[in-house]
Structures are given as structure tokens and as C-alpha cells.
Amino acid sequence: MSAKVYRPENWSASPLESESAQLVGGRCSSCGKVFFPRFNACPSCASREPMVEVRLSRRGTLYSYSVIRVNAPGFKAPYAVGYVDLPEGPRVFGHLDGWQDGPVPLDTSVEIYAGPIGKDRDGEELISVRFRPLAADRNSTGGA
Amino acid sequence: MANLREVSVIGVGMSRFAKQPEISIVDLTQAPILDALEDAGVACGQVQAAYSGSVFGGSGIGQKVLKGIGMSGIPILNVENACSSGSSAFREAWLAVASGMHDVTLAFGTEKLTALGGGAYPLSDDIEADQGVLMPAVYAMRARRHMAEYGTTIEQIAKIAVKNHRNSVHNSRAQYQREYTLEEVLNSRMIADPLTILHCCPTGDGAAAVILAATEMAHRLGGKPVKVRASVLQSGLFKNDFRDMTKSDLSYRTAAAAYEMAGLGPDDIDVAEVHDAFTIGELMYYEALGFCAPGDGGRLIDEGATEIGGRIAVNPSGGLLSKGHPVGATGVAQIVEIVSQLRGNCGPRQIAGARIGLTHCTGGGVAGFDHIACTIHVFEQ
Numbered sequence: 001m002s003a004k005v006y007r008p009e010n011w012s013a014s015p016l017e018s019e020s021a022q023l024v025g026g027r028c029s030s031c032g033k034v035f036f037p038r039f040n041a042c043p044s045c046a047s048r049e050p051m052v053e054v055r056l057s058r059r060g061t062l063y064s065y066s067v068i069r070v071n072a073p074g075f076k077a078p079y080a081v082g083y084v085d086l087p088e089g090p091r092v093f094g095h096l097d098g099w100q101d102g103p104v105p106l107d108t109s110v111e112i113y114a115g116p117i118g119k120d121r122d123g124e125e126l127i128s129v130r131f132r133p134l135a136a137d138r139n140s141t142g143g144a
Numbered sequence: 145m146a147n148l149r150e151v152s153v154i155g156v157g158m159s160r161f162a163k164q165p166e167i168s169i170v171d172l173t174q175a176p177i178l179d180a181l182e183d184a185g186v187a188c189g190q191v192q193a194a195y196s197g198s199v200f201g202g203s204g205i206g207q208k209v210l211k212g213i214g215m216s217g218i219p220i221l222n223v224e225n226a227c228s229s230g231s232s233a234f235r236e237a238w239l240a241v242a243s244g245m246h247d248v249t250l251a252f253g254t255e256k257l258t259a260l261g262g263g264a265y266p267l268s269d270d271i272e273a274d275q276g277v278l279m280p281a282v283y284a285m286r287a288r289r290h291m292a293e294y295g296t297t298i299e300q301i302a303k304i305a306v307k308n309h310r311n312s313v314h315n316s317r318a319q320y321q322r323e324y325t326l327e328e329v330l331n332s333r334m335i336a337d338p339l340t341i342l343h344c345c346p347t348g349d350g351a352a353a354v355i356l357a358a359t360e361m362a363h364r365l366g367g368k369p370v371k372v373r374a375s376v377l378q379s380g381l382f383k384n385d386f387r388d389m390t391k392s393d394l395s396y397r398t399a400a401a402a403y404e405m406a407g408l409g410p411d412d413i414d415v416a417e418v419h420d421a422f423t424i425g426e427l428m429y430y431e432a433l434g435f436c437a438p439g440d441g442g443r444l445i446d447e448g449a450t451e452i453g454g455r456i457a458v459n460p461s462g463g464l465l466s467k468g469h470p471v472g473a474t475g476v477a478q479i480v481e482i483v484s485q486l487r488g489n490c491g492p493r494q495i496a497g498a499r500i501g502l503t504h505c506t507g508g509g510v511a512g513f514d515h516i517a518c519t520i521h522v523f524e525q
């Protein structure tokens with residue numbers, strides 16, 4: 001089955017070819033704020049100067065998530081989606097692993113990687129952002 | 145603020161909210177408009193401008209509805225603002241009268257969701273929607289965070305559904321009109337954990353309409369006027385980074401502006417219709433509207449303060465959860481309920497002595513916003 005990367009311009013290399021591909025955001029060359037994804041104009045100060053590419057951390061903090069039990073078009077339930085905050089600032093949306101083993105504590109550290117999330121309209125496997133809870137954090141207490 | 149005239153609602157009408165695929169959207173919408181005209185004692189020729197709220201009604205839906213009931217050839221504006229479409233249309237109708245541009249206007253909202261084939265409200269052309277997010281999951285993430293930060297329990301959140309379903313038993317226009325126990329809410333089919341299907345509003349079809357007039361003229365027209373004390377429309381603040389999902393900053397901002405405009409505070413509100421597309425929404429919006437302190441929404445529902453007969457009755461109509469949520473119609477239907485409450489016309493679900501009422505309508509799922517739009521209106525008998 002063929003696979004395609006969702007918005008490949010958001011990765012430092014093709015996730016199909018490189019396991020170390022990182023998310024790429026943009027820093028406004030005028031106000032300095034970092035965004036993911038990159039924008040043509042800065043959402044904060046409206047500068048039209050091209051954003052400077054910034055490689056984003058492969059680790060972040062899980063803010064919240066939910067396991068979806070109904071099929072959205074192209075996505076086979078159940079699957080979990082969540083938000084992860086990156087040290088550079090941006091909050092990233094993606095699919096979460098590990099929920100099958102019980103509740104994932106909020107504020108847990110996760111690794112960010114590229115993996116299959118569902119299918120697009122043409123039935124092609126879609127590769128995009130996934131979060132893998134880090135074991136050390138998972139066993140700690142706190143969160144819900 | 146510039147010299148704005150005082151505006152009153154002088155007539156209301158509302159269709160049954162239900163899945164009614166056999167009725168065309170035009171027929172569904174014309175009936176409540178005619179009811180509102182009759183209630184106001186206003187002839188179709190006296191309406192000087194009309195504002196139509198709908199999300200999926202399509203191009204020119206306002207003209208399609210009005211052409212058959214004597215209201216072509218006047219300014220007609222079609223308004224789309226997600227779940228706040230109907231309430232945004234009302235705001236435009238209010239502004240047209242308040243500014244002195246027109247004396248009598250019509251606002252209506254309409255939606256026929258059965259035409260879309262059911263399922264969750266479709267989101268599109270968005271980085272998160274493309275990757276499988278659904279509206280219930282957004283609210284579910286808010287719920288999970290609220291529970292983690294404030295110790296709110298799923299039982300407290302579920303009590304919102306129990307309350308609103310209990311209220312709609314007395315509303316013959318509501319989609320459900322039946323009670324559910326706490327256990328039924330908790331044990332119904334899981335949609336996006338921790339929210340089961342009874343934490344989510346149904347999809348359906350419906351329409352609602354109101355006639356507005358300058359208060360100074362309202363007494364010469366037929367209807368029983370209810371004054372608009374505040375009308376505020378706000379949009380979400382785009383954020384690409386951290387957002388506290390337990391607090392709708394958009395609803396907080398809109399509420400502050402509405403209370404300022406009305407010269408009133410949360411303690412003055414006797415009855416409110418609040419945007420409960422999902423149970424956790426109503427709980428969070430209690431906090432945003434100042435009905436309780438941030439984080440105390442669970443305690444407020446435990447105290448029964450928002451029941452009919454409580455300190456501040458919320459969603460006596462059944463709310464979106466039980467009355468239904470034909471998206472474009474919702475904001476106007478909330479206004480129909482509050483105006484009816486302030487007129488004392490609500491029968492078994494009447495809030496005794498209600499004098500000040502509030503409607504809150506927010507929605508729209510776009511990455512980086514808590515919601516795209518929020519409207520709050522305050523009314524006085």
C-alpha cells in the first residue's frame with residue numbers, strides 16, 4: 001500500500017526515508033515568535049518577511065487527549081488525539097500511542113515521531129505527527 | 145458608545161427541533177417567521193431588513209425563505225458564523241435598529257442537518273480536522289484537563305445532561321423530551337472519552353425567528369416587548385502555543401463586555417440559555433459567565449444552583465443537549481426561550497419572577513482558536 005506524508009513541508013526530511021525527521025516550524029524574522037506550522041505572514045505581527053525555519057524538539061509535554069470511538073471520514077476508531085506543548089512554544093496536534101494500556105497521565109513527556117494516522121480521501125495511508133509517551137514519565141504519579 | 149437606540153424583541157417563533165427530513169428547509173423556516181410576525185402584530189411589509197443565520201443552508205437561503213412570505217425587495221443579509229450564525233444574525237438585526245438605520249427588523253436562524261446524512265458536525269479545510277479531530281474530542285480534551293486541574297468528576301459533568309433532559313420534558317418543541325438518569329448518561333455509548341453520546345447534543349432540523357423594533361415604537365406595535373440590554377459579538381483569539389483549555393478566554397471576554405454594556409453583573413441574571421453542545425461546555429461557561437469562580441463549575445451543578453428553581457436557572461428549554469442543536473437556528477432559539485421566560489409564557493418550565501435573562505452562543509472548530517465566534521445577549525422584561 002502506498003503512503004503519503006501529510007504536509008511534508010512541515011518535516012526536516014521525508015519521514016518515509018528518514019527516521020530522524022523532525023518537525024520544522026518558523027520564527028518570525030520581525031517579532032521573533034515561533035510558529036508551527038510556518039505561515040506566509042506572521043500571525044502575531046503580520047510581517048511578510050519569510051519565516052526562518054526552526055527545527056522543533058522531538059520531545060514535548062502532553063496537555064490533554066481523548067480516545068475517539070466513532071469513525072471520522074478516513075480514520076478508523078478507536079484512535080487517540082491530543083495536544084503536546086513544545087519547549088520552543090508551539091502546541092502541536094497529533095495522534096497518541098499507549099492509551100490502550102490505561103489512562104496516560106497529563107503533563108507526561110512524549111516523543112514526537114512520524115507515523116500512520118489514517119487514510120486520506122483517496123484511501124492512501126497518511127503519515128503525520130504521532131506522540132509516544134516516555135516510559136519513565138508514564139510510571140510517575142500525577143495528572144489524570 | 146455612540147448614540148444607540150434601545151431595541152426590544154416584540155415577536156418570537158420557533159419550529160419543533162427534531163429530525164424532520166420530510167420538510168423542506170424553506171417550509172421549516174417560514175412557519176416560525178410567520179408566527180413571530182403574528183406574535184409581534186407586525187405585517188410582512190413593515191419589516192425593513194432581514195438577517196438570516198445558517199451554516200449549511202447555502203447561498204441565498206434568506207432570500208429563498210423570505211420570497212414566499214412577502215419579504216423580497218428589502219435588504220437581506222445571509223450570516224454564517226458557525227454555531228453562532230443565528231445569534232450573529234440577531235446582533236446585526238439589533239444593530240440595524242439601534243443605529244437608527246431601520247425601525248423594524250427580522251432575525252432568523254435555520255438548519256437542516258438531516259440533509260447532511262448525520263454523524264458529527266463536519267469540520268473541513270483545517271490542519272487538525274484533516275488529521276481526524278472531531279468536535280466531541282475537543283470538548284473531551286477540555287473535560288479531561290478540567291478534571292485533572294480542578295478535581296471535577298465525570299459524574300458532575302454528566303449531571304448537566306441529566307438536568308437539561310429533565311427540563312426538556314416540559315418543552316414540546318424539544319428534540320428529546322425525556323429524562324435520563326445519571327447512570328444512563330455515564331453508561332451510554334462512548335464517543336470521545338470521557339464523553340459518552342448523552343454528553344453530546346443531537347443533530348436535527350429546526351428554525352427560529354424574532355422580530356425586533358425600536359423600543360420607542362414597540363408600544364405602538366402589537367407585541368409584548370422585551371428589551372435588549374446588551375448585544376456583544378466577539379471572535380476567538382488565534383494562539384499557536386499554550387492555551388488553557390479549561391477556560392474559554394473568548395467566552396470570558398464576551399461576557400465581560402456584555403455585562404459592561406448592560407450595566408449588570410452575573411448576580412443580576414435570573415435565567416440563562418448557555419451553549420451546551422457538550423456537557424463540559426455548560427460547566428466551563430458557568431465559570432466564564434461568572435456564575436461561579438473558575439474551577440467551581442462542578443460544585444455549582446452539585447448545589448443544584450442551575451436547576452429550574454435554583455439561584456440561576458440554566459437551559460430551562462433543555463439546551464442544545466436536549467432541545468437540539470440545528471446549528472444556525474440555535475442562537476435565535478435561545479433568544480426565543482429567554483424572551484418567552486421574561487414574558488412569563490413558559491408553563492411548567494417557567495422561572496418564577498424572571499426579569500433579566502442572558503443568552504450565550506459560541507462555536508466553530510478551527511485550529512488555534514478556542515472557538516471562532518461568541519455572542520452574548522442580555523434581555524430585560
